Amino acid sequence: MRSIHSVLILAKFNQYDSKKYFAARLAEAFQRKGIQTRLELDMDKWQWWSEPSKDFPDFSCSFNRVLSENPERTIWKLAPSPHVSFYLDPIFYYMDDIQNPLSISTCIDHSEYRELLSQGYRNVMLMPHAIERELCAETNQERPYEVSVLGSCYDPEGIRTYWKSLNLPDNIYKVFDAAIERVFSDPKVNFVHATSDAFQNIGLRIDEKMFQKIANLVDQYTRGYDRLALIKSIKKAHVHVFGGTGWTNREVPSQGWGFYLAGLPNVTVHPQIGFAESLEVMKKSKIVLNSAPFFIEGSHERVFAALACGALPITNKNLYWSENFIEGEEIEFYQYSDRSAIEDKVNRYLEDEALRKKVAAAGREKVMKYHTWDNRVELLLQELPPMFERKLQIQK
Numbered sequence: 001m002r003s004i005h006s007v008l009i010l011a012k013f014n015q016y017d018s019k020k021y022f023a024a025r026l027a028e029a030f031q032r033k034g035i036q037t038r039l040e041l042d043m044d045k046w047q048w049w050s051e052p053s054k055d056f057p058d059f060s061c062s063f064n065r066v067l068s069e070n071p072e073r074t075i076w077k078l079a080p081s082p083h084v085s086f087y088l089d090p091i092f093y094y095m096d097d098i099q100n101p102l103s104i105s106t107c108i109d110h111s112e113y114r115e116l117l118s119q120g121y122r123n124v125m126l127m128p129h130a131i132e133r134e135l136c137a138e139t140n141q142e143r144p145y146e147v148s149v150l151g152s153c154y155d156p157e158g159i160r161t162y163w164k165s166l167n168l169p170d171n172i173y174k175v176f177d178a179a180i181e182r183v184f185s186d187p188k189v190n191f192v193h194a195t196s197d198a199f200q201n202i203g204l205r206i207d208e209k210m211f212q213k214i215a216n217l218v219d220q221y222t223r224g225y226d227r228l229a230l231i232k233s234i235k236k237a238h239v240h241v242f243g244g245t246g247w248t249n250r251e252v253p254s255q256g257w258g259f260y261l262a263g264l265p266n267v268t269v270h271p272q273i274g275f276a277e278s279l280e281v282m283k284k285s286k287i288v289l290n291s292a293p294f295f296i297e298g299s300h301e302r303v304f305a306a307l308a309c310g311a312l313p314i315t316n317k318n319l320y321w322s323e324n325f326i327e328g329e330e331i332e333f334y335q336y337s338d339r340s341a342i343e344d345k346v347n348r349y350l351e352d353e354a355l356r357k358k359v360a361a362a363g364r365e366k367v368m369k370y371h372t373w374d375n376r377v378e379l380l381l382q383e384l385p386p387m388f389e390r391k392l393q394i395q396k
Contacts, residue, residue, distance in 0.1 A: 004381055006036040006057035010043035010066060015152070015244060018275040018301070019063035019088070022373075025132040029373035033381070056080045059388065064088060065097055076102035082388045084380075086127060090294050091116070092192045092215065098124060104387050109298035110320060111190065122390060125383045128299040128320070133372040135308040137283040146350055147239045148285040148311070149231055150278045150302060152246025154224030155254040162252040163217055171202050172214075179218045180225070183293055184336040187318060190296045191219045219294055220247045226316070226336065227291045228260055231267065233342045237350055239289075242281060244272035282309035286356060287346060290315035293336070303331070304371050307363040312349055312356050314342065324370075330363040 011023035020041050030037045061084040066075045075083045084104045087094050091107045106127035113126040175198040182194035195215040245256045257269045288306035297319040306313040317333035325331040334342045349356040
């Protein structure tokens with residue numbers, strides 16, 4: 001069995017620099033295991049094919065994909081050792097990579113992972129988000145933010161306007177609304193299957209490119225709608241919102257949080273901040289809201305980070321959270337079907353600081369036991385060697 005003694009970790013810019021942050025913390029966890037680690041935080045400038053083979057590590061990995069303008073010059077083909085892509089978004093967006101027999105990938109959502117296995121893929125493993133084991137707030141940390149929201153504004157009306165501008169047949173327009181309603185009415189169905197089922201229900205087949213476009217719009221819209229509804233459901237507590245615009249289209253200018261939340265007396269909109277800065281906000285927050293309807297059985301770093309920072313996360317309920325954390329004892333949930341209950345939950349925890357601290361502390365204990373980058377390194381060292389062997393057999 002191939003052993004692992006060295007690793008190259010790649011990342012590059014994204015909107016909040018979260019991938020670079022994750023890469024650095026993962027590197028530290030590998031180093032603690034005695035594995036020689038090299039970190040490249042601007043992988044677009046690194047020409048992997050020019051690396052001498054003798055200097056190449058036992059494997060390389062990246063957060064999301066390593067792109068190449070030439071499909072024949074991919075890192076999977078040219079690197080002398082295996083490359084692993086850690087995908088942080090729904091695997092729907094990376095199926096071209098998954099279908100490459102030389103690729104090795106991780107996914108976040110358990111339901112996606114099971115589906116890939118059922119389709120015969122053996123080059124994928126499940127790896128949830130994680131946080132660093134050192135992350136914590138100061139003892140007796142002051143928390144001036146009652147409620148914080150850290151995330152992009154996916155402009156729901158802008159997306160709908162763009163959707164209507166596509167000049168599609170009337171029956172296809174019905175698919176959009178039907179898929180959105182399904183996502184929010186059945187938490188066990190993700191946006192891809194909701195879109196597929198909506199097309200089947202009207203007896204319509206379309207080409208793969210159009211399906212991907214529509215499913216993507218359903219994903220973006222449900223993100224935007226739920227985040228906005230979540231914030232607006234809170235009437236009393238002061239909500240602090242940090243984030244830029246997550247959906248942009250040149251044909252339809254996107255509106256941000258300032259537009260949608262203008263005039264709400266209990267909401268303060270702050271400028272966009274980086275991931276490292278967002279952790280400082282969490283340390284100063286009592287409650288952190290999280291909305292991630294794109295995962296029906298997957299984690300999100302905001303929940304782990306909030307708990308590590310001593311804040312109480314209130315997140316949309318899905319199978320992953322309910323199977324790994326106890327509601328009301330280690331975490332708090334809301335459901336799409338009853339967003340009106342969010343206000344009462346927020347007020348209850350703000351009025352009972354002892355309870356809020358108790359639940360947050362219990363959740364933090366579980367995060368630090370099971371969901372650090374050190375935990376993920378242990379998982380990778382166990383799961384990757386057999387996958388590397390399979391890849392080498394394919395290459396032969």
